[in-house]
Amino acid sequence: MSKSSEFMYPSKWNANASTGVRLACELRLRIISGVIQQGSVLSENKLAADFEVSRSPIREALKILASENIIRLERMGAVVVGLSDQDIKEIYDVRLLIETFVYERILKIDTSELVRELSKIREMMEVAIKYKDADEFSYQDVLFHETIIRSINHSYILLIWNNTKPVMESLILLSMRVRLEEKSDDFLRILKNHEIYIKAIETKDREIMIQALHQNFEDVQGTVEDLWMSQQMLTTEREQ
Amino acid sequence: MSKSSEFMYPSKWNANASTGVRLACELRLRIISGVIQQGSVLSENKLAADFEVSRSPIREALKILASENIIRLERMGAVVVGLSDQDIKEIYDVRLLIETFVYERILKIDTSELVRELSKIREMMEVAIKYKDADEFSYQDVLFHETIIRSINHSYILLIWNNTKPVMESLILLSMRVRLEEKSDDFLRILKNHEIYIKAIETKDREIMIQALHQNFEDVQGTVEDLWMSQQMLTTEREQ
DNA sequence: TTCTGCATACTTGTATACAAGTATGATAGT
DNA sequence: ACTATCATACTTGTATACAAGTATGCAGAA
Numbered sequence: 001m002s003k004s005s006e007f008m009y010p011s012k013w014n015a016n017a018s019t020g021v022r023l024a025c026e027l028r029l030r031i032i033s034g035v036i037q038q039g040s041v042l043s044e045n046k047l048a049a050d051f052e053v054s055r056s057p058i059r060e061a062l063k064i065l066a067s068e069n070i071i072r073l074e075r076m077g078a079v080v081v082g083l084s085d086q087d088i089k090e091i092y093d094v095r096l097l098i099e100t101f102v103y104e105r106i107l108k109i110d111t112s113e114l115v116r117e118l119s120k121i122r123e124m125m126e127v128a129i130k131y132k133d134a135d136e137f138s139y140q141d142v143l144f145h146e147t148i149i150r151s152i153n154h155s156y157i158l159l160i161w162n163n164t165k166p167v168m169e170s171l172i173l174l175s176m177r178v179r180l181e182e183k184s185d186d187f188l189r190i191l192k193n194h195e196i197y198i199k200a201i202e203t204k205d206r207e208i209m210i211q212a213l214h215q216n217f218e219d220v221q222g223t224v225e226d227l228w229m230s231q232q233m234l235t236t237e238r239e240q
Numbered sequence: 241m242s243k244s245s246e247f248m249y250p251s252k253w254n255a256n257a258s259t260g261v262r263l264a265c266e267l268r269l270r271i272i273s274g275v276i277q278q279g280s281v282l283s284e285n286k287l288a289a290d291f292e293v294s295r296s297p298i299r300e301a302l303k304i305l306a307s308e309n310i311i312r313l314e315r316m317g318a319v320v321v322g323l324s325d326q327d328i329k330e331i332y333d334v335r336l337l338i339e340t341f342v343y344e345r346i347l348k349i350d351t352s353e354l355v356r357e358l359s360k361i362r363e364m365m366e367v368a369i370k371y372k373d374a375d376e377f378s379y380q381d382v383l384f385h386e387t388i389i390r391s392i393n394h395s396y397i398l399l400i401w402n403n404t405k406p407v408m409e410s411l412i413l414l415s416m417r418v419r420l421e422e423k424s425d426d427f428l429r430i431l432k433n434h435e436i437y438i439k440a441i442e443t444k445d446r447e448i449m450i451q452a453l454h455q456n457f458e459d460v461q462g463t464v465e466d467l468w469m470s471q472q473m474l475t476t477e478r479e480q
Numbered sequence: 481t482t483c484t485g486c487a488t489a490c491t492t493g494t495a496t497a498c499a500a501g502t503a504t505g506a507t508a509g510t
Numbered sequence: 511a512c513t514a515t516c517a518t519a520c521t522t523g524t525a526t527a528c529a530a531g532t533a534t535g536c537a538g539a540a
Contacts, residue, residue, distance in 0.1 A: 018493065043521070054495040059522090063303065069399055076502065076521050090396040093341075101337055156330040156404065159309055163403050164396065258523065283491070294525040299492090316491050316532065 010135050020060025032170045034231035038082030105152040114151045118198045129187045134176040175226040260300025272410045274471035278322030345392040354391045358438050369427045374416040415466040
């Protein structure tokens with residue numbers, strides 16, 4: 001089952017991280033994409049054999065995934081929980097909650113440096129689109145939102161972000177990879193959405209921010225559908 | 241430094257947890273209380289020797305504390321970050337954020353069972369006061385809020401709670417232990433506050449909820465002062 | 481005195497070994 | 511046929527071993 005043969009997670013994103021963290025990223029992506037089916041039970045020994053590492057980093061990875069509610073550590077093995085549609089909606093609840101809070105704080109601070117930074121990221125996204133690089137686009141997308149969140153220097157909001165980021169990142173990455181084939185227009189739409197974000201921060205106009213958040217929220221339904229499609233593809237692959 | 245001789249964390253709260261989790265609880269409390277001073281560097285080997293366990297559970301504990309931003313894992317040792325006054329305020333920002341979200345959801349569901357559960361906990365708190373049991377009071381206090389949060393069945397809000405709970409719990413525990421000596425009236429005041437919470441949920445009246453949250457928020461300043469006092473006491477102890 | 485180079489001791493990250501507990505399945509008895 | 515019991519293999523949790531890298535401090539030279 002699911003050897004270490006080919007990795008789904010971009011290796012450059014976590015090249016300097018420890019083996020355990022890298023494994024967590026890989027397993028997370030495989031679980032969320034459905035390559036590792038929910039309900040299945042992972043054993044430390046088996047994973048260690050599959051990935052050709054010892055149990056130590058495997059244990060580290062499983063602890064990480066358990067803290068994200070992606071798996072459930074039980075007496076005999078780690079049960080794969082995965083993400084339901086409900087879960088995905090709930091993640092966006094949290095993101096909305098955080099970003100609303102952050103925006104209220106942003107209204108009170110100088111944002112010229114932030115806007116500059118976000119503009120740079122937006123251009124990076126543009127380049128990623130030009131070269132049809134879904135991974136790079138996803139990376140910049142996540143970075144965009146993280147940059148906004150970091151700007152208010154709130155360690156506990158950042159903590160929440162750090163706890164939800166991995167799943168967000170996985171969802172975005174998988175969604176973008178699917179859309180690259182089918183719906184490349186979406187990339188431009190998302191880019192536009194980010195421009196609205198920047199404008200909202202620049203003008204400090206709540207109305208515009210609500211518009212940006214609203215558009216982003218609409219994208220959730222799309223994400224759910226993409227995930228469903230990706231899992232559907234896997235199922236038919238298995239049946240062949 | 242800080243042997244395993246006497247534990248600050250109530251052993252019955254985590255008796256069935258693994259050694260690593262127990263150590264994390266203990267270290268967390270020692271750091272937040274100031275027994276382990278911020279800025280100091282913890283070495284896995286030294287901690288393992290102090291607590292007379294191997295490095296495996298120590299590593300687990302350090303990972304947990306690092307994920308809570310209480311320590312910072314560096315190349316050479318874990319640097320104790322601790323909590324600043326700012327951090328404590330920020331934790332309550334998050335708690336306010338969560339509880340507001342939760343309350344909005346609660347307005348839409350049947351709360352009779354929840355109110356019954358909370359009433360039970362409130363009576364437990366009453367008993368804890370009667371027997372001057374600060375630890376038990378703290379436990380029930382945390383449980384009270386967790387019960388409210390769990391009632392809406394939102395896995396990601398619960399995830400955030402789980403990530404902030406340990407620090408909250410530590411703060412409350414330390415604060416209550418100090419107040420038991422000096423300001424026992426505070427216990428009754430907190431009890432009253434929880435009654436308002438129940439009433440707000442029962443009546444589904446936003447005004448009352450705001451009142452409850454507001455009172456709770458005022459308590460933060462008290463917590464900061466208690467922590468300061470507790471650390472002050474430690475400093476004078478060290479000087480003697 | 482000050483700077484350079486190196487030996488040393490300590491750090492983490494990973495691999496392996498051991499211990500205790502649990503599900504599984506086969507076997508024997510009814 | 512069916513149930514109970516026991517051996518076995520597999521699970522996690524903890525301890526230990528090994529490897530690679532880094533700070534420290536001392537010695538020697540300029």
